[in-house]
Amino acid sequence: MALLEVKDLSMHYWTRKGEVKAVDEVGFSLEKGESLGLVGESGCGKTSMALTLLKLLPENAKILKGHIFFYKEFQPQTANALLGEMVNLVPQKANGRASTLGRLTRIEGEKLLVQPARNGATKAPSPVSFSFSEIAQVGLDLVPLREERMQRVRWKGISMIFQAAMNSWNPVYRVGDQILEAMQTHLPKTSVQQSKKRIAELFQMVGLDPRMMERYPHEYSGGMKQRAVIAMALSCDPELIIADEPTTALDVIVQDKILREMRQIQKQLHMSMIYISHDIAVIAEVSEKIGVMYGGKLVELADTQTIFERPAHPYTKALMSSFPNLKGEKKKLEALPGEPPDLISPPTGCRFHPRCPYATEVCKEKDPVLEVRQPGQVAACWNPLH
Amino acid sequence: MSNPEQTNPVIIETDRSTSLVRIQNLSKTFPVASGFFRKGNSFIHAVDDISFEVGEGEILGLIGESGCGKTTTGKLLVKLETPTSGQVFLKNTHVEVKLPKQKAGVAKATSAKTKAISLVTSDGFADIAHLRGRSLKLFRRNVQMIFQDPYESLNPRMTIYDICAEPLSVQSIGSLMEREARVAELMDLVGLTPPETFLFRYPHELSGGQRQRVAIARAMILNPSFIVADEPTSMLDVSIRTGVMNLMLELREKFKISYLYITHDLAVARYMCDRIAVMYLGKIVEMGQTEDIIQNPQHPYTRALISAVPIPDPSVRRQPMELKGGVTKPINPKPRCRFYERCPMATQRCATSDHPPLEDKGSGHSVACYEV
Ligand SMILES: Nc1ncnc2c1ncn2[C@@H]1O[C@H](COP(=O)(O)OP(=O)(O)OP(=O)(O)O)[C@@H](O)[C@H]1O
Ligand SMILES: Nc1ncnc2c1ncn2[C@@H]1O[C@H](COP(=O)(O)OP(=O)(O)OP(=O)(O)O)[C@@H](O)[C@H]1O
Ligand code: SF4
Ligand code: SF4
Ligand SMILES: [Mg+2]
Ligand SMILES: [Mg+2]
Numbered sequence: 001m002a003l004l005e006v007k008d009l010s011m012h013y014w015t016r017k018g019e020v021k022a023v024d025e026v027g028f029s030l031e032k033g034e035s036l037g038l039v040g041e042s043g044c045g046k047t048s049m050a051l052t053l054l055k056l057l058p059e060n061a062k063i064l065k066g067h068i069f070f071y072k073e074f075q076p077q078t079a080n081a082l083l084g085e086m087v088n089l090v091p092q093k094a095n096g097r098a099s100t101l102g103r104l105t106r107i108e109g110e111k112l113l114v115q116p117a118r119n120g121a122t123k124a125p126s127p128v129s130f131s132f133s134e135i136a137q138v139g140l141d142l143v144p145l146r147e148e149r150m151q152r153v154r155w156k157g158i159s160m161i162f163q164a165a166m167n168s169w170n171p172v173y174r175v176g177d178q179i180l181e182a183m184q185t186h187l188p189k190t191s192v193q194q195s196k197k198r199i200a201e202l203f204q205m206v207g208l209d210p211r212m213m214e215r216y217p218h219e220y221s222g223g224m225k226q227r228a229v230i231a232m233a234l235s236c237d238p239e240l241i242i243a244d245e246p247t248t249a250l251d252v253i254v255q256d257k258i259l260r261e262m263r264q265i266q267k268q269l270h271m272s273m274i275y276i277s278h279d280i281a282v283i284a285e286v287s288e289k290i291g292v293m294y295g296g297k298l299v300e301l302a303d304t305q306t307i308f309e310r311p312a313h314p315y316t317k318a319l320m321s322s323f324p325n326l327k328g329e330k331k332k333l334e335a336l337p338g339e340p341p342d343l344i345s346p347p348t349g350c351r352f353h354p355r356c357p358y359a360t361e362v363c364k365e366k367d368p369v370l371e372v373r374q375p376g377q378v379a380a381c382w383n384p385l386h
Numbered sequence: 387m388s389n390p391e392q393t394n395p396v397i398i399e400t401d402r403s404t405s406l407v408r409i410q411n412l413s414k415t416f417p418v419a420s421g422f423f424r425k426g427n428s429f430i431h432a433v434d435d436i437s438f439e440v441g442e443g444e445i446l447g448l449i450g451e452s453g454c455g456k457t458t459t460g461k462l463l464v465k466l467e468t469p470t471s472g473q474v475f476l477k478n479t480h481v482e483v484k485l486p487k488q489k490a491g492v493a494k495a496t497s498a499k500t501k502a503i504s505l506v507t508s509d510g511f512a513d514i515a516h517l518r519g520r521s522l523k524l525f526r527r528n529v530q531m532i533f534q535d536p537y538e539s540l541n542p543r544m545t546i547y548d549i550c551a552e553p554l555s556v557q558s559i560g561s562l563m564e565r566e567a568r569v570a571e572l573m574d575l576v577g578l579t580p581p582e583t584f585l586f587r588y589p590h591e592l593s594g595g596q597r598q599r600v601a602i603a604r605a606m607i608l609n610p611s612f613i614v615a616d617e618p619t620s621m622l623d624v625s626i627r628t629g630v631m632n633l634m635l636e637l638r639e640k641f642k643i644s645y646l647y648i649t650h651d652l653a654v655a656r657y658m659c660d661r662i663a664v665m666y667l668g669k670i671v672e673m674g675q676t677e678d679i680i681q682n683p684q685h686p687y688t689r690a691l692i693s694a695v696p697i698p699d700p701s702v703r704r705q706p707m708e709l710k711g712g713v714t715k716p717i718n719p720k721p722r723c724r725f726y727e728r729c730p731m732a733t734q735r736c737a738t739s740d741h742p743p744l745e746d747k748g749s750g751h752s753v754a755c756y757e758v
Binding site: 041042221223224251252253254255256257259260278279280281282284285304305308318319320322323324325326327328330332333334335336339340355 | 451452593594595596623624625626627628629631632650652653654656657677680690691692694695696697698699700701702706709712713
């Protein structure tokens, strides 16, 4: 069952030098309980992607197009809360109807009325009716969602571990109190007592002594601060956590321990995860699927094994062969020529073409789109490796 | 060399054999401020009685977790820090000895000779602590350090040309034209081509990888024999990093340069280094041929470290080794094994004995542990 579906999503930043095309026509989906890793070099748009999913964007940023569907099983009693929003209705499998994207305009008895998007047509299409029993899932589109509504999705639905978050603890408050405050904001119905109990449990879960709740950030080591960040991300029982470089600043032994703990918690709670890292070795260990980004685009997506054994995109292959390995035979690493693309004026056609050993004429002119290479593997390339 | 009166510099040129740098019982402590007014009698033992050699054309890797003393060791080797005790010897160093004034003219020459020779070991190494004046200048030419952060290590107000040519002008080497030619040559060597497109830019107009290449060009311009490279690629992007690593390997091949290659990344160390020294809280706990260390680590800390490295191959399953606690600071360390608190193999003997000595266990693989 899908939890998150991203379709044709573009987000650009406006700067004095021009428009930074940081996320460009990206699409993927994530199942419930699944972990996806996003890899790519510095500046390829990984953090921008994460911030877009949470709509935590700076003022100079704008989502230009696309959808972010956050799916829930349909429950009639919650239908009212979706009234007026853009949704993607997914009918029961057996039913044979197509999923429908549109604004939920009305609830009539046991029926939902959806006004499909106009999509350039001059005449508005007629509303579509679904009976409650026909609907399997409702995907709330986060892109047009108002900020007040979005706040209810953050933390409880999707929470995030920010890049370098361990340095963002406020030094003058106790760590436990900072988590408590976040919980009180997002779960106002939970009592202080209950919340504290929950934080103590979470501390235990991430390997911190619950007594550390009463301590200040400077009494924590780097690894402990990062564990507390993870506890905070878990505090509102999210369905999805986006972890942006969660262990990059940590020493390898601590990193390894924290990653294993996160993996275990994720499985135990049947949570979905999006791990973001430039380190493909880290991603390989924690993710079932890997998405490779290059220059603001998702260029390949497949399960971890396939990415390693049968990459289809030349950049994926280059990325793999530029990492030194601790195991196996020691071999000469191939360096990619050139520099990562400038996202203000990216290369025409395929953004990788100036550095790609397989580039042909078409690559300079036309932008390739994601195509299925084998079941479970998509890649955007005119001359895929298979 | 405490006598300030001086005449007669004596320069001794030493001959070549296989090792280039040798450090002996090197230590560096830093005082720890405790409270506002007290000076405090606590010390961080950042580097604690370590000894090793780096061969000519050899790359020795120094690995370990944050704060274990890698950068401090590197700085001691290039004389950016002064050792608290112990010595750094460098081969082929011109040692200029400042001698006290002599009364009798006849005694002068022989006395000068004895004095000078006492600073150079029998196999021709000179202690860099005694370098002054011209010999120090020559040392600065011969030994270079490349820093981790290419954003901070280059002067933002100087052009790439000036940055690269500066060592030449400091050393008053060459005419203007010769300097220009040499800079262009180096730019070519590090892959910043064509040089004209880079020479008159400023550091902020270059990418991280390009900046690190500039730092390497600058370090190489005086033909050094020894370079301390402190995490030179850890700030760089994957695709760029490989280029810089391959460049450093090529330069070693071409010019027989020796490196002390500091990194916390074991996979990088495996790729770059001939031998590896593993540091833990100021001590070297294991040292040996790279493949020996990676495939057959002996010290419990090295084993834990290697078992924690993620492997970019989903078909490999690791067996991580659990360690208690985390890295601390070596402030007034107890006189026992530095790894004792975290060691899963510690015994009674470890609790009551001094820090174990680094002992050769055969074929140049040394380990500092009672239980190996
Ligand atoms: N607030 C901003 N305004 C303008 N441009 C931005 C802003 N934030 C990021 N960018 C640009 O957008 C692009 C993508 O940046 P992003 O931070 O998403 O990369 P990343 O893949 O997370 O990189 P890293 O691995 O270094 O964290 C870069 O070119 C970056 O310079
Ligand atoms: N100038 C100084 N004054 C006081 N303490 C210092 C100084 N320089 C280093 N230290 C301390 O000495 C120890 C070793 O530091 P060093 O920078 O050599 O470690 P490192 O192995 O290079 O770490 P990293 O991987 O984080 O760069 C640390 O505990 C550090 O805090
Ligand atoms: S589309 Fe062309 S340039 Fe782009 S990755 Fe494929 S072969 Fe290379
Ligand atoms: S000497 Fe003892 S405490 Fe130290 S590493 Fe060896 S077994 Fe562990
Ligand atoms: Mg980022
Ligand atoms: Mg350092």
